[in-house]
Amino acid sequence: MKKTAFVSAGVGLVPLSSFAPAKPKNKLPAWKGFNLLDFFSHNPDQGRPTKPDYLKWIADWGFDFVRVPISYPSYLAFDRTRPILPDEVLNFDESRLEKVDQLVERSINQGLHVSLNLHRAPGFCINAGFEEPYNLWKDQEALDAFCAHWEMWAKRYRGISSKKLSFDLVNEPFQRENPNDQHSQGGPVAIADYRRVAKAALETIKSISKKRLVIADGNGGGGIAMPELADLDLSQSCRGYYPFPISHYKAGWVYKDPESVPPVAWPFQQGEKLLDIESIREYYAPWKSLIDQGVGVHCGECGCYNQTPHEVFLAWFGDVLQVLKEMEVGFGIWEFSGTFGILNSGRKDVAYEDWYGEKLDREFLDLLRSQI
Template sequence: MKFEVLNRRHFIKLGISATAIGLVGVPFSLSARDKPNPNHLPRWRGFNLLEKFNDARNQPYQESDFQLMAEWGFDFARLPMSYHCWSKPDNWLQMDEKVLKEIDQAVAYGRKHKVHVNLNFHRIPGYCVNPPEEPLNLWKDEKALEAAAFHWQTFAKRYKGIPNEELSFDLINEPSKVEEPDYVRVVTRLVEAIRSEDPERLIIADGMQYGTKPVFGIKDLQVGQSTRGYGPFQLTHYKASWASGSDTWPLPTWPYKQTETDVWDKARLQREVFEPWKKLSNENVGVHVGEWGAYKHTPHDVSLAWMKDNLEIWKENGWGWALWNLRGEFGVLNSGRADVAYEDYKGHKLDRKMLTLLQAY
């Protein structure tokens, strides 16, 4: 695989503008760019697309996904990406231009079909919520933070000039095992790196504790924040192979009864999971649900009832969302559920009931 080698001097000279990669159409004004802003994010709704979720996958994005989302009335695609797709830990300053151009293409698909593209580093130098662990620790090691800032600065330079209506950055997927001062320091550094190249770029930061806890310590940075919709975990990850012990959990219901006196329902979701995020929103920070969904082994009727309650809460609060995922075991296409009568749809197996529910919110 051919790599394009970048160092700091090369990077400063790098002028890969939106024009150069063919992504600029009609001119836009700064006032137009300011419409989506971190204080009140649009209620974008859509799906996660996983072509670059890890380097074992690392496929080009499919235009048909963007076409389907647009046809169905959705306007948001979150792209959780591993930096291992275009670089490696042993030389963080090398980037594979071929892979970067595949990301360019996804941005172009979004523009063409009027689907907002949210670029997320699911694996960033120094951290990933999933194995394998990175050789250095983003929260503690300056070299890892320097590399992470370099990658985001590269993306900021590459996509400068693309309106915020069409593109945003989501810094780090689901930070965990980090104290708030360290997280604030890292986020601040990454925001500075991006704004050194593109001061206007719309930036979103995930909440702490795997995206579930709002971070009031960064509310003055002028970034939106992304939360999750995976609670209760015993419902959403029932029999998920990567969730330890999930094959021993009782069959989920909704409301979900852990014991006779310990019950999860819509009111508890609002109170315990989303009320802290509403407080953040009330302090002029935009909120979006970057991931949510229920795995294929959760009974379909239970999944839909649970999804409906979440969707109602988010609509009441004015928050958008991105289902994990479009195609796959949480999604509306090819989910492999045993209790769904699928519809054959453009070469896919469509869960029409789930799609209809999502379209209603």
């Protein structure tokens, strides 16, 4: 009786805060790494092959993630001297598909999680430069082709664990007034249309590979969280490009007259508002809300174009990474080598380190590794 009384009394000594609900954790691992652009172009002859050493360096530096954005025409066989026809969008070229297989295998062998993404899907791409035969968000024929592509990938990689490979349905849903004009106005895809497309592709994949992890990009170019999809077995992917005038400073595919863009600094003056780390926290609040609802979140793309002054870039991006870390959200820098990358970025205000013949931005690399 004395022992029972002691134990009972002890319970009363435990602070009430100990029984508070645990803070929701992000369901997705906080993978950190890079996008690989081998199949980013619709023209397979314009791909940017990932050197074998790149994957080794990514892993050796402590990263564990690569996202592979793919333009579907890059693995098809058709007459490239003219626009693709509807009856050609399923002309899978086995020899080209095997090149994707090789990159996936090489990445997994280095211990990297691979996120396979359709950057250009039948009937949609946020980038111009290729004439689609229909509209993914409106045409059933396009949706059927979209699902057929994901059926092919699901069957092809059915034997690979979801811990090693995930599918990212379609890059940055967006509705542009003129899909063939990169500078034409646009905005988010209608929620009903996005949900219909995502749900159909998800069901196609799950019918073949029930445990496959599937990710949906945020709406409106990747930045808008989608609570309307929270009831589906989908994780979601945000972007790390806020504020856009800093991340895409003087980018030619964004601005018609890049040289007329005014200088940028961080914190950033936008109208009457001064944007700082608190502004970044506000921007990501809807994504934090998704995590709190039990939806996994990852930042599939982030980084900065090489025209932003290096000092401004590092100060701003350090804050972005800090906020992502607070939410336990991982990231994928848009590229490893190139204008957004840690290698060969072409910045004019960086003292590059010679890294086995490559130009390494050591300050950028150190910033990223500080988050691992």
